[in-house]
Amino acid sequence: MAFRLGRHQSAWSSPECAVRNLTLPERRSLSTSHGIWSLVDLVVVNRGEAVELGCREDPLAAARALREMGAGSAALTLGAQGAAFVTADGDVRFEAPAAAAVDTVGAGDVFCGALIAARASGRAWSGSFRIAVEAAAIAVTRRGVLASFPTCAEMARLFSRWAQEEPRT
Known part of the structure; x- marks a missing residue:
């Protein structure tokens, strides 16, 4: 429904x-x-x-x-x-970029959140996926769900690195 x-x-x-x-x-x-x-x-x-x-x-x-x-x-x-x-x-x-994984719990949630946030910010699918994959790679390098979430500064760097390279579709 x-x-x-x-x-x-x-x-x-x-x-x-x-x-x-x-x-x-x-x-x-x-x-x-x-x-x-x-x-x-x-x-x-x-x-x-x-x-x-x-x-x-x-x-x-x-x-x-x-x-x-x-x-x-x-x-x-x-x-x-x-x-x-x-x-x-x-x-x-x-x-995915190479990452020394220590805990994968929460990486899927980070991926999903970063993907949707990138799309909501106006990025094309390709840039949104790149941001999401890299955010998840950061997440697996830390233990614990909440501790694994990328910081605001880390997300800002990802968003900057993957500035919109094509029109949103």
Whole structure:
């Protein structure tokens, strides 16, 4: 219901947080509920979530399947390998910078928050993904969820480094 209401109000939707709070049976039923995916602009999933929701063994193929089910696009987080952006125009990979990982808890949340913040600031998808991947790489170098979040100064440097290089689409 919330997705339909949001669509009616021309709101942009991403079920990332909602999907993570579903039980396994609820997730499995969601993967067969094709109608809901047409209400989703962007689904952000890690490898395991993609495989589970997209019903494919390969995470990238699973992310593509989510798009085929109706999602506007999919962001697939790949840990040390970065992320992939799956759209109607094809897939784009974004490599992660080298990082000495000590704790990965919270990195997906940092990725998602940085991606949406970058888009909200007017950046194109490519710059937004680069910011998100680098922010997540910072996060894994620190222990603890809250302590892993990049500082305002670190985010400002990322936003500066990836200044808009193309028009937003």
